[in-house]
Amino acid sequence: MSEKLPVSSAGLRRDLEILDVLAGHGDERDTDGFGVSWIAQRLDREKSQVSRALRALEAEGMVERDPVTRRYRLGWRLFALAARSQQARLVQVSAPFLRRLATAFDEDAHLCVLRGDQVLTLVSMPSSRAYHRIWEGVSVPVIMAAAGRSLLADWEPDRVRELLRAKLPAGLDSAVSDEEQWMADLAHARTFGYVASDVELDDSAGAVSAPVRDHRGLIAAAVSVSLTRVPARPRLEEIGHAIADSARALSAALGYPAC
Amino acid sequence: MSEKLPVSSAGLRRDLEILDVLAGHGDERDTDGFGVSWIAQRLDREKSQVSRALRALEAEGMVERDPVTRRYRLGWRLFALAARSQQARLVQVSAPFLRRLATAFDEDAHLCVLRGDQVLTLVSMPSSRAYHRIWEGVSVPVIMAAAGRSLLADWEPDRVRELLRAKLPAGLDSAVSDEEQWMADLAHARTFGYVASDVELDDSAGAVSAPVRDHRGLIAAAVSVSLTRVPARPRLEEIGHAIADSARALSAALGYPAC
DNA sequence: CAACTGGGTTGCGCTCATCGCAACAGATTT
DNA sequence: AAATCTGTTGCGATGAGCGCAACCCAGTTG
Numbered sequence: 012m013s014e015k016l017p018v019s020s021a022g023l024r025r026d027l028e029i030l031d032v033l034a035g036h037g038d039e040r041d042t043d044g045f046g047v048s049w050i051a052q053r054l055d056r057e058k059s060q061v062s063r064a065l066r067a068l069e070a071e072g073m074v075e076r077d078p079v080t081r082r083y084r085l086g087w088r089l090f091a092l093a094a095r096s097q098q099a100r101l102v103q104v105s106a107p108f109l110r111r112l113a114t115a116f117d118e119d120a121h122l123c124v125l126r127g128d129q130v131l132t133l134v135s136m137p138s139s140r141a142y143h144r145i146w147e148g149v150s151v152p153v154i155m156a157a158a159g160r161s162l163l164a165d166w167e168p169d170r171v172r173e174l175l176r177a178k179l180p181a182g183l184d185s186a187v188s189d190e191e192q193w194m195a196d197l198a199h200a201r202t203f204g205y206v207a208s209d210v211e212l213d214d215s216a217g218a219v220s221a222p223v224r225d226h227r228g229l230i231a232a233a234v235s236v237s238l239t240r241v242p243a244r245p246r247l248e249e250i251g252h253a254i255a256d257s258a259r260a261l262s263a264a265l266g267y268p269a270c
Numbered sequence: 271m272s273e274k275l276p277v278s279s280a281g282l283r284r285d286l287e288i289l290d291v292l293a294g295h296g297d298e299r300d301t302d303g304f305g306v307s308w309i310a311q312r313l314d315r316e317k318s319q320v321s322r323a324l325r326a327l328e329a330e331g332m333v334e335r336d337p338v339t340r341r342y343r344l345g346w347r348l349f350a351l352a353a354r355s356q357q358a359r360l361v362q363v364s365a366p367f368l369r370r371l372a373t374a375f376d377e378d379a380h381l382c383v384l385r386g387d388q389v390l391t392l393v394s395m396p397s398s399r400a401y402h403r404i405w406e407g408v409s410v411p412v413i414m415a416a417a418g419r420s421l422l423a424d425w426e427p428d429r430v431r432e433l434l435r436a437k438l439p440a441g442l443d444s445a446v447s448d449e450e451q452w453m454a455d456l457a458h459a460r461t462f463g464y465v466a467s468d469v470e471l472d473d474s475a476g477a478v479s480a481p482v483r484d485h486r487g488l489i490a491a492a493v494s495v496s497l498t499r500v501p502a503r504p505r506l507e508e509i510g511h512a513i514a515d516s517a518r519a520l521s522a523a524l525g526y527p528a529c
Numbered sequence: 530c531a532a533c534t535g536g537g538t539t540g541c542g543c544t545c546a547t548c549g550c551a552a553c554a555g556a557t558t559t
Numbered sequence: 560a561a562a563t564c565t566g567t568t569g570c571g572a573t574g575a576g577c578g579c580a581a582c583c584c585a586g587t588t589g
Binding site: 020022024026031033034035044064068071085087091095096097099102107111114126131133134137138139140145147148149 | 327332344350357362433484485523
């Protein structure tokens with residue numbers, strides 16, 4: 012335990028591991044935070060270190076402790092910092108557009124960005140459906156996300172192929188594992204401004220997504236709508252056009268020169 | 271410079287100071303980040319330390335660096351951390367506020383979120399009254415819930431009208447079925463931070479609600495208090511202000527930058 | 530071109546903050 | 560009362576971070 016990694020600030024890493032655990036309920040439902048021992052065990056670290064680290068984090072407002080259960084959860088300061096990040100602006104601008112999409116089709120609408128080879132979902136606008144899988148703040152490999160096709164639309168073909176070859180063998184096979192199909196999807200995204208994919212890791216029947224460009228014309232994000240039932244072809248095109256329009260309007264709102 | 275404070279983890283404090291600087295443009299509009307020297311000078315710290323700390327922070331995704339200008343900005347990881355734990359935190363943090371409201375007026379207090387065109391009640395804090403209608407986990411159409419007016423406060427007028435027209439004919443007529451009254455209510459919610467509605471589907475005499483904003487500034491939820499007897503006008507305003515204050519405090523606790 | 534300036538990184542000893550153990554203190558359970 | 564689970568703290572060894580200074584790189588300036 013606690014290997015001698017040659018790397019830099021170990022303290023930072025430790026603190027972030029702790030924060031990740033506190034954030035990482037992910038699949039579990041609403042827990043009321045986590046205790047020191049549980050966290051220590053999960054991270055395979057000394058209880059004492061976790062205890063001390065948490066106290067420091069608490070003093071700084073990064074975590075807070077329920078006075079009665081003595082369990083920790085993320086604190087206000089983290090949220091305040093997050094509010095000031097670049098992404099926050101993107102979120103605020105995109106909210107109305109996502110809302111419109113979500114209500115128009117009564118399906119969840121998302122805004123995603125590319126982070127390395129992962130697709131990070133920034134906002135999820137829930138539909139009226141009973142269960143709403145929470146994707147916000149979650150990263151998935153780019154090849155498994157519908158939005159991935161939109162986000163990679165501007166990449167050179169070679170880079171895309173490289174990425175696919177590196178990732179595909181290891182991972183599960185995506186909806187369209189075929190390389191050529193991917194290239195076709197990317198071309199579709201470029202020419203029509205949207206792209207549909209059949210199956211996703213979600214329990215949905217597919218998804219449609221469209222690239223969003225910033226003021227420099229670079230693809231900064233993608234909107235995507237996951238479909239719980241597979242629509243007929245004409246309907247799919249209709250949805251696609253709606254999403255493409257939405258993405259275009261959002262791009263314009265971000266300063267992308269209309270064309 | 272860099273006093274010998276007797277305190278705990280100095281590294282954490284340093285990192286957070288740096289993050290605060292990166293976040294703290296506050297008044298200035300979109301600067302494209304800050305350079306090492308500038309930050310070091312502002313914090314009265316060694317350039318070398320700031321440089322090293324920033325590299326570590328970047329490796330962890332807490333900050334990101336513009337490859338061309340070499341300036342640093344807050345990174346995606348902050349956002350991801352905050353986003354993932356947002357709803358869980360909402361429930362946790364709101365409990366004391368709801369309790370306070372419930373006891374202050376001896377009426378049931380609720381926390382509701384928007385799911386598509388439905389209002390879902392996440393938490394109900396019972397008053398001391400004998401019968402407590404259980405609302406937790408129940409969805410009602412947005413036009414029939416008091417909290418709906420708060421939750422829609424940020425929507426564009428056109429979207430609201432669209433929703434009203436789609437829903438009203440089919441459904442029962444709500445307390446305020448009149449479109450203009452709705453728009454007035456939304457405006458009231460925006461300017462005063464709360465809104466009252468006369469009658470609800472509950473067996474109550476009305477309800478007062480207020481919007482709660484998350485760290486991104488989006489309306490994430492609404493607090494509402496249902497009233498079993500209709501109060502006099504001045505009393506209603508008093509209650510409204512109390513709820514608006516509560517919602518504001520809750521928003522702040524969620525990381526909404528006060529302003 | 531050489532000298533200068535300002536931003537950023539890195540080498541390197543010294544020292545102090547952090548580590549892990551183990552003991553301790555409460556709360557709950559048996 | 561013993562057992563167990565929680566979380567906190569004392570303490571000595573040690574290694575990580577500190578600050579200085581040297582350095583690299585790009586622009587400016589003479």
